[in-house]
Amino acid sequence: MSSNLPELSLAPPTLAAATTVKFNAGQFVSRRKDKVSKHYQIKSALGSGGYGDVFLATHKQSGAERAIKVIDKSKWNSRENEAVINEFNIVKDLDHPNLLKMYEMFEDHRHYYIITDIYKGGELFDEIEANGAFAEEDTAVLMMNVLSCVNYCHKKGIVHRDLKPENILLTSxxxxxxxxxxxxxxxxxxxxxxxxxxxxxxxxxxxPEVLNEDYGEKCDVWTCGVICFILLAGYAPFDGDDDQQIEDEIRSGDFEFDDPIWDMISEDAKDFIEECLTYNEKHRPTAAEALTHPWLENTRKAGKKNFVKKEGDSIQNSLNNMANFHASSKLKQATLAFIASQLLLKEEKHAIDEVFRALDTNCDGKLTPDEIKDGYRDFFDKELSQEEVDTIFKRVNFRGTGAIDYSEFVVASMFEKNLLDDARLEAAFKNFDKDGDGFIDADNIRKVLSNFGSVGSKDSMDDYINTKIIGEFDEGGNGQISFTDFKRMMFQTVKEQPKRRGRRGSFLEAVDHGSLEAADGPEPEPLLRPGQKKRSGSIKDVTGAMEYMTIFDSAKEGSGSNPLFASRQRFASVRGSANSQKKKLMPTRTTTRDTVKAYDEKTRPPLTASYSGDLKLLAKKASSGGLLEEEDEDSD
Structure with missing residues (x-):
């Protein structure tokens, strides 16, 4: 996607020149009218709500478990159905490790099928309700990551407007x-x-400005202040018996830290809340400014210090891969973007996510040159020159934006043979081999590029495809790339590149010799620090080390509980409790998507033959685990 075009668009962008095509992982999140069950095996129902149902499914190509949210078009008016499309077009282009990953959306004349990652830890709301107030250290970590998402969205020109604990999911x-x-x-x-x-x-x-129907993006910062208050105290800063009373309290702007719970909370935390709940929107901090508050800054510095101490070698491995990364071929870039978008398991990206967050010190969801420099200094004790930084960005920052996106970092960090296995490469090859003849030709590439806009005139597009994409790896000279050519391409650069050994020297050489460009000829002795072992550079090392990381772990028994609120009566004032005489319930949704009724293994109902079209379930399959099948819609 051309860098001078808006990043979010309903229609595919049109490339202004025939000299470049810039791929990123988000561009492979597609809206399609294919049969959903051709690509997913439905395993069981996860829950139901006013908007429709959610199913647990397995992606047939990758074997990954995913969630399918099914929305029945007939239940909603045209405006509400348009909102579903609007949400898809917003989310598919978001690129942040703490935003829910969306893979694709299928559609037929009856339903939308939205495919996302599945997270089994439940809503943050349920965690608060179960354990009461959170520990201050955990709350700071949580707010730092929520505000990082908000900051990222605001910089992309998106305001969320519905932040709340129900819309924050936790992993298992x-x-x-x-x-x-x-x-x-x-x-x-x-x-x-x-x-x-x-x-x-x-x-x-x-x-308050939302209630007055005249507001900007800082309304999200106010909401972060409310969430932080609830996490630390277990009750809401503005309360009432109904919506009108709650809104009247908000309009007054008055809240107090007068409960004994606040005696155990630091002044920095209370000051952070006061800053976020600044009544006058003009004086309220932006999300970026809120992230610089000492309460979060101190948490971030302490976490990074411990992270460097415990997991420095693992981060080095990830930086190894990034600096060694080289994908000048456009087809190679597209392939890596496709694999990162559609085929990587979230478990494999977990380690990469940890490293990305450690490097992203200003929490804006991107890595700047200064953050890369800081990372090398902190994790390698090496000061990069501007030329070396420019080399990294030229290799990794496909889009030329001046900051490395999350998906670009994932692509560069995953560039290892244990992630680019035959199954993934074959799946990527089939994605480009649209006619299934076993070769990638100009027509196939043209269909791929059609998802990203046209490339100038037809003649210039053909020349671009034949010279810049096909020609680089067409060993047979027949205008086609075989799978053998394709696989070889993924583990080398363009034809001329192997002659320039320096640019293909491993990152381990480059760092250990003190330069990103290892010289040709005999290898000099590595400049290793005393006691330092030569690094393997494998992403598996990152994953293995990260599995035991606990500095941000709030899952220990009782770590989120406060003995003063074991009865959870405080939080009952926010959402309501079965023991409450008034049964004062906090509204959990204001959209057409009501709260999902979740099922566990004992209460989950079997799938039934209650759907039509692409969701017609065969009754004989329901009793044996619920394989989702479709019948041809022409027979309906």
Whole structure:
């Protein structure tokens, strides 16, 4: 995608020149009208809500477990169905380790099928309800990651408008640095200085200016202050018996730290909340400014210090791969972007995510040249020259934006043979081999490029494909790339490149010799620090080391509980409790997507033959585990 075009667009961008095509992982998140069950095996129902049902499924190509949210078009009006498309177009282009990963969306005349990663740790709301107030250290980590998502979205011109604990998911490990922000159903694009008018969101979390129907993106910062208050105290700063009373309290702007729980909370944490809940929007900090608050800064520095001490070698391995990365071939770039987008397991990316967050010191979801320099200094005790930094960015920053995106970092960090296995390469090859004849030719590439806009005129496009994409690796000279050619391409650079050994020397050589460009000829003795072992550079090393990382782990028994609130009566004031006489329930959704009714292994119902079209379930399959099957819609 050309860097001078808007990053978020309903229609595919049109490339202005025939000299370059820039790929990124988000471009392979597609909206398609293929049969969903051709690609996914449905295993069981996960839950149901007002919007539809959620199923657990296995992706047939990668074997990964994913969630399929099924939305029945007939239940909603045209505006609400348009909102589903709007949410898809927003989320598919978001590229941040703490945002829910969306893979694709299928559609037929009855349903939308949205495919995402699945996270089994439940909602943050449920965690609060089960354990009461959070420990301050855990709350700081959580708020740092939520604000990082908010900051990233705001810089992309997106305001969420529905932040709340129900829209924050946890993984099964309950690690708070690995949370996922979800539900962009109320999100909106905005331009600098633009004022939004519609009052949306859940009552407890609305900013006063939202109630007045005249607001900007800082409404999300206010909501972060409310969430932080609830996490630390177990009750909401603005309360009432109904929405009107809650909104009246918000309009007053008055809240107090008058409960005994606050005696155990630091002044920095309370000051952070006060900053976020600044009544006058003009004086409220931006998300980027809120991230620089001493409460979060101190947490970030302490976490990084421990991380460097415990996991420095693992981060070195990831930086090894990044600096050794070289993909000048456009087809190679597209292949890596496709694998990163569609075929990597979230478990494999977990280690990469940890490293990315450690390097992203300003929490904006991108890596700047200064952050890369800092990373080398912290983890290698090496000062990179500007030329060396420029070399890394030229290799890794495909889009030429001046900052390495998350997906670009994933692509560069995963460049190892244990991740580029035959199964993934074959799947990527088939993705480009549109006619299934066993070769990638110009017509196949043209169909791929059609997803990213046209490349100038037809003549210039053909010349670009034949010279810049096909020609680099067409060993037979017949205008076709075989799978053998394709596989060889993935483990080498363009034809001329092997002659220049220096540029293909491993990162381990480069770092150990003190330069990113190892010279040709005999290898000099590596400049290793005393006691330092030569590094293997394998992503597996990162994964193995990271599995035992616990500095951000709040999953230990009782770590999120406060003995003063074991009865959870405080949090009952926010959402309501079965023991509460008033049964005062906090509204959990204001959109058409009601709270999902979750199922466990004992209560999960079997799949039934209650759907039509692409979701017609065969009754005889339901009793044996619920394989989702479709029948041809022409027979309906």
């Amino acid at each position: 490990s309950k690690k708070l640095d690995d949370l996922k922000l979800i539900d962009f159903g109320l999100a909106s694009y905005f331009k600098p200085g633009q004022r939004l008018k519609d009052s949306v969101g859940s009552a407890y979390y609305k900013a």
